[in-house]
Amino acid sequence: MKTKIWLLSLAATLTLFTTAAKAQQPEIPHSESKISLSTSNLDLIAANTKSAIKNTSGKAEIALARYLKKIKAKFYGAFWCPYCARQKELFGKAAFTNIKYIECDPRGENPRPRLCQQASVRSYPTWEINGRLYTGVYSLNDLANISGYRGQRNFKY
Known part of the structure; x- marks a missing residue:
């Protein structure tokens, strides 16, 4: 459970840093962001943040x-x-x-x-x-x- 919370916290932090970097460099397209993470780290984060929609619709x-x-x-x-x-x-x-x-x-x-x-x-x-x-x-x-x-x-x- 602690690992899951830690990974979700890490994912939120990385999202914040990515957003801040984009705001400072709006001319750089998303695919060329200067923030660099290994693919295995991103896959690990993604695997722990991807979830199906849980709420019901009215x-x-x-x-x-x-x-x-x-x-x-x-x-x-x-x-x-x-x-x-x-x-x-x-x-x-x-x-x-x-x-x-x-x-x-x-x-x-x-x-x-x-x-x-x-x-x-x-x-x-x-x-x-x-x-x-x-x-x-x-x-x-x-x-x-x-x-x-x-x-x-x-x-x-």
Whole structure:
């Protein structure tokens, strides 16, 4: 248990340092970051931070997710990103199946790093809604406002 907590803490620290390095050097694309870790260390961190969505979805979460799919909203993230995991949990398992998720890390499942680069994604999570990029974790109410969603808003989380 202590090892798992230590690894999660390490992963969060590395994410913070990566984000800080990107903020100081915005002209450097994600794939050319100067932060260097061995692949085996990254794989170990990823294995201990990757998790399935645990929260359940309500009708409001599913309706918003379907609306975001309808307007072709995109969610860019990385499988090891704790903030991306938090965003997914806000939707819940059933609702998130409707979200157009784009994996930016080449080691992730169904990776599409080129799409992330083409969209100028510099940090995770990033939403692309109606042609604009929004970085960070957003409440479902905020996503509803940004996207113009007018349906149910009794979100569970």
